[in-house]
Amino acid sequence: xxxxxxxxxxxxxxxxxxxxxxxxxxxxxxxxxxxxxxxxxxxxxxxxxxxxxxxxxxxxxxxxxxxxxxxxxxxxxxxxxxxxxxxxxxxxxxxxxxxxxxxxxxxxxxxxxxxxxxxxxxxxxxxxxxxxxxxxxxxxxxxxxxxxxxxxxxxxxxxxxxxxxxxxxxxxxxxxxxxxxxxxxxxxxxxxxxxxxxxxxxxxxxxxxxxxxxxxxxxxxxxxxxxxxxxxxxxxxxxxxxxxxxxxxxxxxxxxxxxxxxxxxxxxxxxxxxxxxxxxxxxxxxxxxxxxxxxxxxxxxxxxxxxxxxxxxxxxxxxxxxxxx
Ligand SMILES: C[S@@+](CC[C@H](N)C(=O)[O-])C[C@H]1O[C@@H](n2cnc3c(N)ncnc32)[C@H](O)[C@@H]1O
Numbered sequence: 416x417x418x419x420x421x422x423x424x425x426x427x428x429x430x431x432x433x434x435x436x437x438x439x440x441x442x443x444x445x446x447x448x449x450x451x452x453x454x455x456x457x458x459x460x461x462x463x464x465x466x467x468x469x470x471x472x473x474x475x476x477x478x479x480x481x482x483x484x485x486x487x488x489x490x491x492x493x494x495x496x497x498x499x500x501x502x503x504x505x506x507x508x509x510x511x512x513x514x515x516x517x518x519x520x521x522x523x524x525x526x527x528x529x530x531x532x533x534x535x536x537x538x539x540x541x542x543x544x545x546x547x548x549x550x551x552x553x554x555x556x557x558x559x560x561x562x563x564x565x566x567x568x569x570x571x572x573x574x575x576x577x578x579x580x581x582x583x584x585x586x587x588x589x590x591x592x593x594x595x596x597x598x599x600x601x602x603x604x605x606x607x608x609x610x611x612x613x614x615x616x617x618x619x620x621x622x623x624x625x626x627x628x629x630x631x632x633x634x635x636x637x638x639x640x641x642x643x644x645x646x647x648x649x650x651x652x653x654x655x656x657x658x659x660x661x662x663x664x665x666x667x668x669x670x671x672x673x674x675x676x677x678x679x680x681x682x683x684x685x686x687x688x689x690x691x692x693x694x695x696x697x698x699x700x701x702x703x704x705x706x707x708x709x710x711x712x713x714x715x716x717x718x719x720x721x722x723x724x725x726x727x728x729x730x731x732x733x734x735x736x737x738x739x740x
Contacts, residue, residue, distance in 0.1 A: 437589040441506035446487045452586065453485065454507040454515070457500060464507060464515040466586075475500070509559065512587050513552045519579030522552035523617060523641060526671040527691055532560045534667065534696050535613050535639040539564055544631060545615040546570035546602035546624065551580030553617060558584070558592055566594045568609060570602035606631050617641040622654035629660040632699040634707075643692045651695050661697040662708050668693050 435450040447453060447467060455463045455473060465473050471482035478496030485494060485504050493503045507515075510525045523531070531553065537543055539562035548554055548571035557567045571577040577599045585591050598605055606614070606627035613636065614628040621640035628638045638661065640651045648666055655661040669691075673684040701707035 435589075438587065439506060441490065441508055443506075446489055447485055447504065447506070449482075449486050452507055452512070453504050454511045455480075455502045455504055457502050462511060462515060464512065475502075509555055509587070512583075513555070516550065516552075516583045516586070517579055518550045519573070519576040520547070520549035522550045523556075524552070524688075524691065525556075526669050526688075527641060527694065528553055528556035530667070530669045530694055531615060531639060531641065532556060534694055535615060535637045537561060537613055537615075541612045542566045542568070542610065543613045543615060544568045544570070544602075544606060544609055544611040545617070546606070547572065547576065547618050548580040548597060549576055549617065551583040553615065554580060554584055554595070555587055557615070558588070558595060561594070563594065566596070568596045568598060568611070570598045570600060570605055572599065572601045574599055603627055612636055614638045615641070619647075621647070622651045625651070625654045625658050625661075629658055629699060634700050636699040637696055638699065639694060639696045641692045641694055643690075645693075648693045648695055655697050656710060659702045659710070660699055660707070662700045662711070664695065664697045666693050666695045 435448040473480045477500035478498030537560040541561045548569035607630035609631045611631045
């Protein structure tokens with residue numbers, strides 16, 4: 416996998432040639448080289464992604480910086496545009512990149528990426544199938560988590576979105592990783608014939624992929640759905656229980672509150688992203704007939720189906736007691 420080459424040795428290769436052979440980890444003790452992706456930050460903390468090229472120029476409302484002024488400097492160096500605006504240069508983190516990369520579809524941001532990686536226990540060596548690839552933001556997090564010994568398969572049924580995912584992943588990692596397969600197709604059709612340790616679903620109707628996820632996962636495997644709304648959570652949960660091959664269904668939501676640090680004014684920021692999505696995870700188990708666990712006892716036990724009228728009847732005692740008429 417390409418990211419595995421992002422080490423000091425890879426970076427040192429660039430010192431002599433001043434041409435990066437691949438991406439270099441931020442914080443590596445090597446000057447910036449031609450071909451590297453960098454993030455420029457101005458005085459107002461606006462950020463710009465730039466690929467350094469010989470003869471290239473970065474243009475802004477406040478003047479230009481020739482790439483030659485950036486090639487050969489160390490991370491954190493400040494340079495000035497020809498109109499005297501200061502900008503600093505760093506190698507981008509994955510978060511920097513995701514916030515600035517081209518998008519075909521709404522992306523999953525780092526707070527949820529981190530919880531997906533830990534909630535679905537994605538670790539080195541895992542085979543993960545995800546759908547849809549969208550803009551490739553989660554793909555980058557999954558590739559980092561599975562490492563060079565793992566594998567990521569991304570289904571995306573829209574060719575235009577798949578092209579954006581391909582472009583973003585390749586741009587950040589320097590090349591299409593050997594351990595990444597991007598499949599243009601419907602996950603509900605292609606997933607069942609795959610074999611995976613984890614299945615991660617970020618699509619409008621994740622419940623449509625539950626039967627195929629049960630086929631792809633062996634007992635003990637984990638499925639996770641990222642869903643913005645409560646009805647989606649309810650339907651996904653219902654479908655998991657109806658399938659009979661999943662247990663330990665759990666839903667969480669993650670709130671990250673940024674803080675301002677300015678002298679004595681140290682307090683939560685006035686604005687935060689209040690809601691992105693719910694994460695619902697479940698473990699694949701054998702069905703009851705195959706020796707798996709019994710379905711859980713639930714407070715509203717309606718035989719596996721939600722009775723949408725139950726609460727309305729409960730709050731209308733007169734009608735329930737048959738006193739009408
Ligand atoms: C919200 S985007 C995914 C964003 C992605 N997780 C990221 O972080 O960049 C959802 C994607 O799922 C794709 N999609 C929806 N249903 C699908 C299906 N059944 N098979 C494959 N892709 C599907 C859509 O075309 C869309 O690109």
